[in-house]
Amino acid sequence: MTTKKMEAISIAGLDKPVSKLILGSMLLNDERMDVSAELLDAYAAIGGNAMDTAQVYGPRGMGAIGKWSAERGNRSGLVLIVKGAHHDEKGPRVTRAAVEADLAYSLGLLKTDYADIFMLHRDDPDKPVGEIVEMLQEPLQAGLCKALGASNWTTARLDAANAYAEAHGLTGFACNSPNLSLARANEPRWPGCVSTDADDLAWHERTQLPLLSWSSQAAGFFTGRYAPERRDNEEIVRVYYSDDNWERYRRATLLGEAKGADANQIALAYVLHQSFPTCALIGPANAEELRSSAKALDVALTPEEIRWLDLKDDSLKR
Incomplete structure (x- = not known):
C-alpha cells in the first residue's frame, strides 16, 4: 500500500507531527472490521496518522482502532486523541476519578x-x-498521556488555565478543540x-495555540444535501440555517468552480487555512467520502479569499 505524506502541525509534548485531517471514530465499528479496516487503511494511505476518540462515544470506534492498530503494528506512528470527563445525567464530572476511569476504559x-x-x-466552569x-499533571507524570487538550472550553478559561500552568511550572493545554467551520452555528x-x-x-492568532476543529x-x-426550502432535518435547520450561511455556501460554490473543487472541499480548506495551526476532524462513512474530503x-x-468566504469582504479581487 502506497502512503502519501500529508501536511501536518506540531503540538507541544508530542514527538511526532499531527496530520491536518484527523479521523473521527464515531462511524467505526469493531463488529464490522471489514468496513472499518478499509476506512482506516484508506486514511493511512493518504498520510493521516491522527484519530479522535472519546469515552462518551462508546466502545465500538475505539475497539476498531485498537484491533486495526494491533494487526498493522503501527501504534508508534499514530496520534491517538482520547477525550474524557464528559458530563453525565448528574452534571459536570471534571474530576480525578472520571479522568482515571475514562482513560483506563479508552486505553x-x-x-x-x-x-x-x-x-x-x-469544562466545569464552577471549578x-x-x-x-x-x-491533569497526574496522568502526564504517570505516562498515560503525552499532551493535554481541551474540547469545548472557552478561550477565556483556556487562557486562565495556561497562565496558571506557566506561573506554577506545570504543563498546560497544548491544543484546543472547539467547533470551527465556514458555516457559523446559530446556537450550540x-x-x-x-x-x-x-x-x-x-485569541488563537495571538497565542498560536493549535486548534483541532x-x-x-x-x-x-x-x-448539497440541504437547501433553504428543505427543512426535514430539524437539528441542521436549528444550528446552521441562516441567510449568512447560505451566502457562504454560494460563495464556496463559486470559488470551488474556479479552483476545480466542490463547496464542501472549499469549506474544509477554509478551516485548514487559518492564521494559526489548525487540524480538521472529519467523519467519513467510507473510503470514497474520505478521499473526497x-x-x-x-x-x-x-x-x-478566506475573508470573502466568511463575508468579511463584499468583493473578491482577482
Missing part, C-alpha cells in the same frame, strides 16, 4: 498504554482552573458545546 479498548493527547471533553490543571448543536467567534479566532464540515452543510488538502486559499 484498554485502543490496546495501548498511553494516549498521545488526553482532552477534557467538557477553579488551577485545580483542574493540577489534577449539543449542550455545552463551544463554537469559535471572532474573538476566539483573534470538530464538525469542521458543518455536518455536511456544504455537500482529502481533496481539500490540495486547495490553496489566500487570506483575501
Whole structure:
C-alpha cells in the first residue's frame, strides 16, 4: 500500500507531527472490521496518522482502532486523541476519578498504554482552573498521556488555565478543540458545546495555540444535501440555517468552480487555512467520502479569499 505524506502541525509534548485531517471514530465499528479496516487503511494511505476518540462515544470506534492498530503494528506512528470527563445525567464530572476511569476504559479498548493527547471533553466552569490543571499533571507524570487538550472550553478559561500552568511550572493545554467551520452555528448543536467567534479566532492568532476543529464540515452543510426550502432535518435547520450561511455556501460554490473543487472541499480548506495551526476532524462513512474530503488538502486559499468566504469582504479581487 502506497502512503502519501500529508501536511501536518506540531503540538507541544508530542514527538511526532499531527496530520491536518484527523479521523473521527464515531462511524467505526469493531463488529464490522471489514468496513472499518478499509476506512482506516484508506486514511493511512493518504498520510493521516491522527484519530479522535472519546469515552462518551462508546466502545465500538475505539475497539476498531485498537484491533486495526494491533494487526498493522503501527501504534508508534499514530496520534491517538482520547477525550474524557464528559458530563453525565448528574452534571459536570471534571474530576480525578472520571479522568482515571475514562482513560483506563479508552486505553484498554485502543490496546495501548498511553494516549498521545488526553482532552477534557467538557469544562466545569464552577471549578477553579488551577485545580483542574493540577489534577491533569497526574496522568502526564504517570505516562498515560503525552499532551493535554481541551474540547469545548472557552478561550477565556483556556487562557486562565495556561497562565496558571506557566506561573506554577506545570504543563498546560497544548491544543484546543472547539467547533470551527465556514458555516457559523446559530446556537450550540449539543449542550455545552463551544463554537469559535471572532474573538476566539483573534485569541488563537495571538497565542498560536493549535486548534483541532470538530464538525469542521458543518455536518455536511456544504455537500448539497440541504437547501433553504428543505427543512426535514430539524437539528441542521436549528444550528446552521441562516441567510449568512447560505451566502457562504454560494460563495464556496463559486470559488470551488474556479479552483476545480466542490463547496464542501472549499469549506474544509477554509478551516485548514487559518492564521494559526489548525487540524480538521472529519467523519467519513467510507473510503470514497474520505478521499473526497482529502481533496481539500490540495486547495490553496489566500487570506483575501478566506475573508470573502466568511463575508468579511463584499468583493473578491482577482
